[in-house]
């Protein structure tokens with residue numbers, strides 16, 4: 470068992486900076502998710518843990534050991550990819566057994582690493598198969614399995630050696646929506662049972678929100694925020710995170726902070742939105758105000774006004790899209806609410822305590 474630590478890690482490919490000055494401690498036995506848009510450097514960070522890429526600068530440690538330069542096979546980690554290449558001509562049993570044959574390992578009764586006997590391997594294969602619910606398929610070949618079953622074989626093959634750290638790079642992206650949901654639950658269950666560190670890469674925020682102990686949000690090679698999913702959702706550290714997390718995304722508008730009778734307000738054109746008391750903004754500071762669709766409501770006397778452009782009915786809720794000063798804002802409300810009439814002007818009230826305010830110049834959250 471082991472945590473993983475990045476210290477001042479850079480990875481450059483020629484002129485491209487894939488990972489920029491990453492310092493991050495992944496705690497032993499946590500489920501850490503790297504989340505970010507395509508090309509932000511998630512896979513590169515993961516591959517540096519696996520040893521498939523070497524940092525250009527900085528150190529990567531697993532447990533107490535700096536692993537720069539250590540052969541991937543000697544890192545005691547396992548990795549599952551999106552394209553979980555199984556051996557097509559071998560049975561599920563043989564596929565899971567394969568990693569036990571490549572290298573010596575510590576025998577079940579302790580002692581120096583050696584080649585395991587056939588019986589010892591059988592115990593481990595059956596254990597891994599049982600954990601992934603594959604006992605009934607051990608004699609089949611991958612071609613005779615569904616996509617989800619194949620993915621489970623890849624997971625079983627990865628855990629059969631009981632690695633210290635389990636790395637996964639978008640392992641669910643080849644599965645259909647229903648199977649993805651189910652496999653998400655299974656992965657969390659697997660993590661609980663194995664009691665080892667999981668590091669998981671995805672660009673899917675639902676995966677991150679539902680599985681992670683902590684999520685590390687990356688953009689353009691830089692760590693933007695690290696924290697439990699709920700914290701990141703409730704207190705985004707900067708505008709990137711605010712706009713990236715949440716679906717539909719946060720509504721934002723640019724404004725200027727002004728002192729007023731009751732405290733500070735955000736002024737955007739003719740609209741004046743009160744800001745929460747005690748917020749660290751100064752008069753005339755350029756800010757971006759953000760509010761989630763569920764915290765914006767149609768009211769008779771709201772400070773913002775806009776024209777109803779469309780209503781999306783989703784069964785349990787509806788999304789009302791409203792054009793406010795040329796920008797689209799989304800309101801998320803229960804489907805019981807009356808449908809606003811397209812083309813009419815409505816007034817909008819953000820919930821005061823739910824406003825997020827960011828400094829426009831730096832993009833950083835203002836507390």
Ligand SMILES: Nc1ncnc2c1ncn2[C@@H]1O[C@H](COP(=O)(O)OP(=O)(O)OP(=O)(O)O)[C@@H](O)[C@H]1O
Nearest residue numbers: 482485486487506507508509510511512513514672
């Ligand atoms: N071997 C390589 N040679 C050159 N550039 C690379 C190499 N590997 C990655 N890059 C570049 O580094 C950046 C980060 O790539 P990476 O694969 O880590 O992104 P990612 O976040 O995993 O994206 P995706 O979600 O699309 O998989 C990209 O700009 C990519 O083009």
Ligand SMILES: [Mg+2]
Nearest residue numbers: 511512513638
């Ligand atoms: Mg990737």
